[in-house]
Amino acid sequence: MSEPQSLMLQEAESAGTVVEGQIARNRSLMVDAAARLRRLDPPFALTIARGSSDHAANFAKLLFETRLGIPVVSQSPSLATLYGKVSPKVAGAFALAISQSGKSPDLIETAKAVRGQGAFLVAMVNDPASPLAEEADIVIPLHAGSERSVAATKSFIASLTAISDLAAHWGEDRGLARALGDAGALLDNAWAMDWSEAIEPLAAVRQVLVLGRGLTWPIAAEAALKFKETAQIHAESFSSAEVAHGPMALVGEGDPILAFAPADEAAQGFAERLAAFAERGAKVIAAGSEDTTAPAAIRLPIAGSKDPAVTSIGMIASFYRLAEALARRLGRDPDDPPFLSKVTRTR
Known part of the structure; x- marks a missing residue:
């Protein structure tokens, strides 16, 4: 069953x-x-x-x-x-x-x-x-x-x-x-994207660095939160412009990087940053256009829009499907993460 x-x-x-x-x-x-x-x-x-x-x-x-x-x-x-x-x-x-x-x-x-x-x-x-x-x-x-x-x-x-x-x-x-x-159709298309190639590499680790820049940096931040919530994998998000100011020193052979490549002016230098991680032996997994994600070991397909903001929104839809599957692969219940509730009553 x-x-x-x-x-x-x-x-x-x-x-x-x-x-x-x-x-x-x-x-x-x-x-x-x-x-x-x-x-x-x-x-x-x-x-x-x-x-x-x-x-x-x-x-x-x-x-x-x-x-x-x-x-x-x-x-x-x-x-x-x-x-x-x-x-x-x-x-x-x-x-x-x-x-x-x-x-x-x-x-x-x-x-x-x-x-x-x-x-x-x-x-x-x-x-x-x-x-x-x-x-x-x-x-x-x-x-x-x-x-x-x-x-x-x-x-x-x-x-x-x-x-x-x-x-x-x-x-x-x-x-x-x-x-x-066209966002409704784009999101349906984004949901259908096959990101399953990333499940096993991510299931094998306990921490992930998540990158974005410009409009994809908030997408990276949301993905890092969902790694923690649904799969109990420690993840931190950074702009690709900031990651070289210290966090890059922590990344070495076999360490996973999940990157959301921007589709606007922020794409400048993004591929070069991914290449630098790949040269250090990191396992780079990237979503975005082929030219921006060329250094990645695993390139994830995206649903592209004529506006980069809408393209970025599609990326998180594709990620949510990956995150749910990853949680299941690890034996977690994505609907009921430990110690969390739907409404957070903070003051």
């Missing part, structure tokens, strides 16, 4: 359908939100998030800074919850809070504090009736539906597409908007 599918597998596989529905249902909301943000013309933006949502926030930082020219900083929740030190200089800024549940006390308190200081608060949440949503000037529902697996998958992808959709409307970026129109 075949083993039943995990919730993680079922939920991640549905991301294409989720994204298609989200973009259609949020269309008029995004038009209105973008118009309000253009009128606000904020001098900078804040992000408020933790865990996978914080990786999505870093994706927002890169996208907003490169496409909209708006500086973005991460607002540490501890500044509000522990130190009570939210700066009055956030007045007039755009604050983006991202949460699957919308119930984490530290995020709610931080959102309330920055809005109290005059920031314009947008909440991206899966539950538009959640306490976090109640604090916001604008609520952008993720429309991911119920997510029961502890490891967030479809809600993370939904966060990335909502961020990209907001950036496309705000910046009147027709190219990104067209690419998002």
Whole structure:
């Protein structure tokens, strides 16, 4: 008898359908939100998030800074919850809070504090009736539906597409908007990509270095988290531009590297960095275009989009399938990682 599918597998596989529905249902909301943000013309933006949502926030930082020219900083929740030190200089800024549940006390308190200081608060949440949503000037529902697996998958992808959709409307970026129109099909294609060649090399180790750069660096960070959550493999993520500043000294013969190659200007020098790891004897596994991943021992296929942001989103969908299979291969339950729960109640 075949083993039943995990919730993680079922939920991640549905991301294409989720994204298609989200973009259609949020269309008029995004038009209105973008118009309000253009009128606000904020001098900078804040992000408020933790865990996978914080990786999505870093994706927002890169996208907003490169496409909209708006500086973005991460607002540490501890500044509000522990130190009570939210700066009055956030007045007039755009604050983006991202949460699957919308119930984490530290995020709610931080959102309330920055809005109290005059920031314009947008909440991206899966539950538009959640306490976090109640604090916001604008609520952008993720429309991911119920997510029961502890490891967030479809809600993370939904966060990335909502961020990209907001950036496309705000910046009147027709190219990104067209690419998002095809995102559902791209995610289905990404899910079908065969990354199984990477399972055995990864199953044989207890630690992995995960690389990205630009828009793929948040993807690498999310992958590193999922290695820990689902397979209990220690993983650390770095930008390929930063890894030579120390971490590279730890990598030697046979050590695994999983790399997510960027598809935009950040690709410059990426192949050379992978080659340097390969020369040290590392086992390089890379997802991306053939020229960027040429030094890798294992090259993983990707679903390519005309916009590099959407290509990056497809990569994490392919990875989620790999992560679930790896957890199963190691005898782990990807739906029930030890010591973790769906809502993290931090202050």
